Amino acid sequence: MMLSDDAIALDLPWPPSVNRIWRNVVINGSARTLLSADGRAYFERAAMAVLAQRKGRKIAGRAAVEITLHAPTRAQLDIDNRAKAILDACTQGGLWADDNQVDVLLILRSDVIRGGAAKVRAAEIME
Numbered sequence: 793m794m795l796s797d798d799a800i801a802l803d804l805p806w807p808p809s810v811n812r813i814w815r816n817v818v819i820n821g822s823a824r825t826l827l828s829a830d831g832r833a834y835f836e837r838a839a840m841a842v843l844a845q846r847k848g849r850k851i852a853g854r855a856a857v858e859i860t861l862h863a864p865t866r867a868q869l870d871i872d873n874r875a876k877a878i879l880d881a882c883t884q885g886g887l888w889a890d891d892n893q894v895d896v897l898l899i900l901r902s903d904v905i906r907g908g909a910a911k912v913r914a915a916e917i918m919e
Contacts, residue, residue: 795858799915800887802845804838806864806908807877835881842885851888854917856896863901864908871899878910887914 813831817824827835859878861871879891888894895917902911 795856795913795915799858799913800846800849800851802842802882802887802912802914804841804878804881804910804912805834806862807838807874807881807910808834809869809873810876811873813877831877834877835884838878838881839884842882842887846885846887850886851893851914851916853893854895855888855893856898856915856917857882857894858898858900858913860900860902860911862903862905862909862911864904864906866904871901874910875899878912882912882914 808830
């Protein structure tokens with residue numbers, strides 16, 4: 793996907809798998825889904841990174857997003873399991889009002905980087 797040169801570029805920490813972000817628990821006989829400690833820690837770090845790096849820029853309309861994943865190891869992983877955490881962190885960091893604005897999403901697997909990383913480029917789609 794070719795995003796314009798003025799796309800917002802973000803360097804985010806390696807996200808936990810969506811399977812580790814949410815916990816299903818029973819409280820007083822009611823099933824609940826709660827944000828895990830891993831999820832809370834990731835969103836705090838990643839949302840702060842989005843806020844700092846977007847430099848006041850915000851996407852108001854429909855969006856196209858390109859995510860390049862640099863895993864921390866060569867272990868097998870499902871790349872789609874990482875996208876939700878990244879998009880939610882972008883929402884919490886104020887990149888857009890809600891990740892339902894994303895109409896185009898491209899996820900790329902790239903080389904391994906110690907500690908892992910997610911490179912995000914986002915731009916408003918001009919209609």
